[in-house]
Amino acid sequence: MATKIRLQRRGRKSYAFYSIVIADARAPRDGRFTEKIGTYNPNTNPATVDLNFERALYWVMVGAQPTDTVRNILSKEGVYMKKHLMGGVAKGAFTEADAEAKFNAWKNNKQTGLATLKAKQEEAKKAEAKARLEAEKKVNEEIAKKVAEKKAAAMAAEAEAAVPAEEAATEEAPAEA
Numbered sequence: 001m002a003t004k005i006r007l008q009r010r011g012r013k014s015y016a017f018y019s020i021v022i023a024d025a026r027a028p029r030d031g032r033f034t035e036k037i038g039t040y041n042p043n044t045n046p047a048t049v050d051l052n053f054e055r056a057l058y059w060v061m062v063g064a065q066p067t068d069t070v071r072n073i074l075s076k077e078g079v080y081m082k083k084h085l086m087g088g089v090a091k092g093a094f095t096e097a098d099a100e101a102k103f104n105a106w107k108n109n110k111q112t113g114l115a116t117l118k119a120k121q122e123e124a125k126k127a128e129a130k131a132r133l134e135a136e137k138k139v140n141e142e143i144a145k146k147v148a149e150k151k152a153a154a155m156a157a158e159a160e161a162a163v164p165a166e167e168a169a170t171e172e173a174p175a176e177a
Contacts, residue, residue, distance in 0.1 A: 001063070002024065002025040002026075003022060003023070003024065003034070003059070003062075003063070003065070004022070004023055004025045004027070004064065004065055004066070004067065005020065005021070005026070005037070005059060005060070005064050005065070005066040005067070005074070006021060006023060006032055006066070006070055006072050007019070007020060007021075007023045007040060007069060008018075008020075008023075008029065008030055009029065009031065013140065016042065016043070017039070017040075017043070018037050018039065018040040018041070018043050019038070019040075020037050020038040020039065020040055020043075020051065020056075020070060021033035021035065021036050021037065021171060022034040022035045022036075022037060022059055022064055025065075028038070030071065030119045035055065035059075035106040037051060037052045037055045037056050037059070038050050038051035038052055039054065041071060045134070045154070049073055049076075049077060049114060051074075051077050051079075052080065053071070053078075053082075056077070056079045057079050057082055057083065057086075057129070058081070060074065060079055060083055060175060061086070062081060063121055076098055077107065078103065078107060078110075079149055081103060081106055082103055085099040085103055086099065136173070
């Protein structure tokens with residue numbers, strides 16, 4: 001039996017959610033499967049993967065062939081790194097403790113890289129928000145300046161209209177007397 005590790009589509013229309021399953025190569029995509037080893041949600045940023053690491057490693061070690069997408073997922077999760085290290089242990093290149101230490105170092109390095117990337121994204125988001133706020137303040141200041149000029153012009157026009165009316169009233173008053 002040719003065994004495959006592949007994605008099984010779930011979710012609603014235009015919102016795919018996948019199960020990572022072990023299935024016979026002849027079975028339909030969403031049909032029978034041997035075992036479910038995880039889930040994959042590409043709708044989040046970054047994509048969310050929930051994987052049973054031990055079972056995935058077991059199936060890769062016994063020869064189950066993953067599809068291209070699943071191979072990328074397993075590689076990013078470290079299953080292929082662990083398989084590589086286990087092969088080195090089997091050949092006697094290093095001990096199992098050394099392999100575990102190398103795997104943990106790789107995993108910590110990856111998590112540190114992801115944390116710095118996330119921090120950079122947060123910083124960029126804050127800088128963008130600050131820039132938008134400054135631009136909005138500048139626009140608001142321009143609008144306030146224009147409104148103030150209009151009010152000043154209206155006050156000046158009102159004052160000019162009031163002054164000639166007072167002069168006319170003072171000129172007419174002596175003429176009546």
